[in-house]
Amino acid sequence: MGKMLSEAFLIITVALVLANTVVVKVSGQSLTIWPMPATVSYGQSHLYLSGNFKLSTEYVDSSGILKDGFNRMVSLIKMDHVVDANRSASLLGLHVVISSPNEQLQYGIDESYNLMVPSPEKPAYAHLEAQTVYGALHGLQTFSQLCHFNIKRKVIEIQMAPWTIIDHPRFSFRGLLIDTSRHYLPLPVIKNVIDSMTYAKLNALHWHIVDTQSFPLEIPSYPKLWNGAYSTSERYTVADAAEVVSYAQKRGVNVLAEVDVPGHALSWGFGYPSLWPSKDCQQPLDVSNEFTFKVLDGILSDFSKIFKFKFVHLGGDEVDTSCWTTTPHISKWLKKNHLNESQAYEYFVLRAQNIALSHGYEIVNWEETFNNFGNKLSRKTVVHNWLGGGVAQKVVASGLRCIVSNQDKWYLDHLDTTWEEFYLNEPLTNITKLNEQKLVIGGEVCMWGETVDGSDIEQTIWPRAAAAAERLWTPYDKLAKNPRQVTKRLAYFRCLLNQRGVAAAPLDGQGRSPPVGPGSCYVQ
Template sequence: MKYLLFEFLIVIFFVYVQCEITYIEVKYPLKGKRSAPNAVWPHPQQINISNDLLYIRPNDLAVYSNLQTCDIIAKAIERYKPIFFPPTLDMKQPSSNMENILQNLTLNIKGNIQCEKYIELNSNEAYNLTINEKIALVEAYSVWGLLRGLETFSQLIYINEQNYIVINNSVDIIDSPRFRHRGVMLDSARHFLPVSIIKKNLDVMSYNKLNVFHWHLVDDQSFPFESKTFPNLSLAGAYTPDHVYTPADVADIIEHARLRGIRVIPEIDTPGHTYSWSKSMPELITVCWAHGKPYQSIYSIQGEMEIFNPSEPRVYSTMDALLREIHERFPSNYIHLGMDEVYDKCWLSNPNIRQWMVDNNILSTKNLHKYYADQILDIVRNISVTPIVWQDVWDEQVELPPGTIIQVWKDSSDNIEFSSWASYLNRAANEGYNVILSSPWYINYISYGKYNTDASVMNLEFFKYYEVEPLQQFSGSNEAKERILGGEACLWGEFVDGTNLLSRFWPKAAAVAERLWSSADVNNSEEAQFRLDAHRCRLLRRGIPAQPILNGYCGNYELGMSKSMINHPSFNYDKLTRTETIIPSSGKSFASLSSSSSRMFSYKLYHIVYLILSLFFVYFCRK
């Protein structure tokens, strides 16, 4: 009998541990303060909220605005209905005699009421959000501020454990972004990204208050952008006719972004990264030589032909026409010109280019790159476009036009020949250039999910992105500091396509979003992990297959479960969106917080049954 009692205690202990553990290992307990299920991401500049709650009647929240005729506001109100009231989840109606019911939400423009069409670099995105006496009010000086406030309001709503929709009954938020340029860069050339996936990514950008989509359109591997001026570029350079962005596709993406307060900045990267051009315009590309023969590839050194030929006049007439078309089709007054990674071995191998350099007194390939850059920058001056360039061309001391934005991507952690990204940021801003930072935010650099430091063995991967402080080592004037516009989270496409973009990128890119929006002193990763975990569950409820942050669960709406919204038509843009059969369930649809102790024992019945079965197992083993 005493052995049976001993084994009984072992079983009890086993079940208890199984219920409690929600971190990677029991010996590594999580630090930080657990967050509320409706914690706001990114964190507002000022926030005061009560713990008391108001109820919201499902699908019955009146939303008013003094700018209701503006398409941006009208469509946002419609778009947020399935976000307020997730279409697959169980929601109870408060009883008719309940008085603590949120009556309505009002979105009001203060001052000069106007429906701006496109967000710009200097647009005002500040807003105030209050909930008082059962009335919610978002006020801003622009439609973009109203959009940001509406997003915050939506995050405060959640379904509690009794399946009622609730929100804090007293809220006072004053909020605005820390940086003006808060972007995401996607590469659609190495792998084609379907329009429907790009649009879902724009959705999740808006959920994180990001405002720039930097679209790396073309590269060596493919030319998926269908040009009206040069249709053969995509006809020959795209992977297939199906892997092309038509003019209608591009317009659709720009409009989708516009309605969410996101600028679309196209990148046409030259003179390198241009092999795909050779399939329709070989006359523009440098032929690489070796051993006295043309079209000679040398593994890891050069291809048979690559990189624009700066001595060819047709390069500049083609670029002039194409950039004019880009300017016409993309409403943003910015074009990213690339100009990175100009590997000069092919140029030097070509006898015609070497002779042209001698004839024109160009003494080095750096000067040759400078010659090319000067011609292209003259083109953008003539069409009144502000250029953005990767830092390489600035490294080579090309004089860039006033207002040029330099994108810093190099860092000593990647290559010992580079300086630190902080030193590049300092130098560029102090030289009078506008700057955006990407070096520490290459999300395509993936690891297991955690890393060790002297202080902890449980640093989550997103900590690396979250703990970056763009101005930590800045030593310039306040005027120079203003020239640091913000940054971008980048996802290069070598190993990314439509199957994994959203889960690879999110919620890690959300760490960058908070760093660029929130105050510099919002920087406690141990506490942020719980808010981000709650936010990850929120993204699942909005149809985004964001990967986990912490161990645990979100609810019965996870991917593959009966209430999942990943493929729900409300959150998808495929031409033939599959409508899933929703199986009725009486189970609770919990709000979020996958590792919250408040839900640690939500499956008590399961564990009681498990315990009884275990006892039977022990008893019969003794027999």
């Protein structure tokens, strides 16, 4: 839950409710906010924003996060329209109160906020309270969705005032995976994805940086690794990666970096061929070679200087160990150490975990590691479910944490999975004990890159990712039991994304389907 309301805000809230405002108890089509807040009350009046709408705050904004967020919000609500600054206005600005000066972005930070927009009796300020600046950023996003450009008056208006919104996320981890190995994504594309995430209150960018196909990231400790990039222009420097992390952090988004081992790593060997079992059998990484673990240590050491999120993703999925048994020197090593191939897989994963722990990380691993030797995993492991249902239930029963991304519902590259299926996917299915529910830290939608690049990634992500975003943000009892109850509201959000320059696809049809013909954005 979010922090307790301040006394002043509580008095205002009670007054508004007593003044015959409407309290929303379920997802309603009359509201256009996405994702639906925890508690909403509203009235029937109109407010008009001043042409010089101002930020008022006593918060010491040392890194400019609040100011920049406010300026971005003002730009979003104007949507490049020319606003008539001479019109009389009833809302002069937004007063923001932030309790904590701590701007360190980490997992579990307080993201709650309280937002009050007054009645239009006299010129006044809207009021936003949050424990942290990152909660305030969410409040700014919600405020932006209350604002509309009045085309006749040429001003920004807020309908259905006064508003009181008390809000907090259901899950602390609300993720989106991007894959820059299957297709390189230019930095502006990645930044646009981060911006679009904030509109739906997603807060974790899972960056699947490298894989079998390419190794685009500069690793100073082992500079030949990025020889595995597709080309010299399809690479990220250390400064590029740091810029992505900084850009995301200023918007309240953590970056979860992944290095997927021991499988999915053929590209490593273009720079260092000794990492391959042999020239003819090139993955998984050579478990018998100490150099393999030195390289992994170097990568994670360099990661720790860039990626400040408390978790690092070590993959561990889809490991075909046949190269280990058919390569003579590895087969000999296995026999010497009394290991079969499944035991060698366990040895590799656990040793990789220890390396990550030595660099201060907690670990995320794909579910195969749990399915094969879950009782051996570090207790600092988060198991990433992707193969299907029932796994999360087993993970939390064992006392480990879990992220839900079951591929049948939350894989964006599955174009035949509809937004309705994304919306109905419940991370806590069959998890009834409160202590076990708390171990599900959240969920993630996955945009695997085999068939997406900069040309089509946005319309493949949106609006289906927004359906999952509401599932992860909105309290369970406020979620619609039937997706048809939220169709109009999601359609409105999709059109809002388009207006903000995000190429979100229509709701009808499969993922990234084009419009079927002429018509309004709101009915496609």
